[in-house]
Amino acid sequence: MRTFARLSRAIESDGNRALRVASDARAVRQSMFDYYLRTRDASVREQLVFEHLALVRQIAYRFAKRTHPLEDLVQVGTIGLINALDRFDPERGCEFSTYAVPTIVGEIKRYFRDKSWAMRVPRPLKDLSLTVGRAIDEMTVELGRPVTHREVAQRLGVDVDDILEAQEIGRAYALHSLDAHVAGAGGGAGKTVGEFSGTEDAEIAGLLDRSCLRTACIDLDRRERMIIYLKFFRNLSQREIGRRLGCTQMHVSRLQQRAIEKIRRAWTAS
Secondary structure: OHHHHHHHHHHHHHHHHHHHHHHHHHHHHHHHHHHHHHHOOHHHHHHHHHHOHHHHHHHHHHHOEOOEOHHHHHHHHHHHHHHHHHHOOHHHOOOHHHHHHHHHHHHHHHHHHHHOOOOOOOHHHHHHHHHHHHHHHHHHHHHOOOOOHHHHHHHHOOOHHHHHHHHHHHOOOOOOOOOOEEEOOOOOEEEEHHHHOOOOOOOHHHHHHHHHHHHHHHHOOHHHHHHHHHHHOOOOOHHHHHHHHOOOHHHHHHHHHHHHHHHHHHHHHO
């Protein structure tokens, strides 16, 4: 019994000592807040930030994802902590931690909203995309079946086109690499996304030039067109062209020069 009594007194003494230490720490922190509010001393603010970093890290753990390193979230949360320090008013009668938590959480959520999208998307479209996603999930549970775009549009009071655009925008949240493999028929890794994508047509760059050239060749007579075709599309020499047309090389040269001048004038005029 005596041993139990001694233990009880020791525990009570330690508890009272801990309460006194906590009370002293709270008083020191409160005096630091009061001094900072009067002076806006940067060194005091730095000390207060350091004192509450554990709170920031605890909140950041709640939002930690593989795509967002924890340290990045801690940095963002620290910005919210600093904003809370600058706006905190102890005369409102609440603890600083109670006031700071919503500010820190809001800063981290804003980071997810603005920085985690793979593409830059206007904020109203981001918000609409998230709203549409939540509405589809809720209505699917309520109705017990897949919902249509028109039903979602009626629920949210927007046009069907806005619903379609919001769903397209939602795909920009996380883009897939062209080197990512698509699952094959047997469940193994198949081709990459890039192999399913179309390639740029090598002839597309010359499409406009060919169209302009076709227009410029309208003023050429039949023989001039034949010479231009054989020379620049079939790569035949003037001697070979003259043999095919039954005229001399010199005559082919004059006709070719005249045809080129006609094309140049028509091209310049267009």
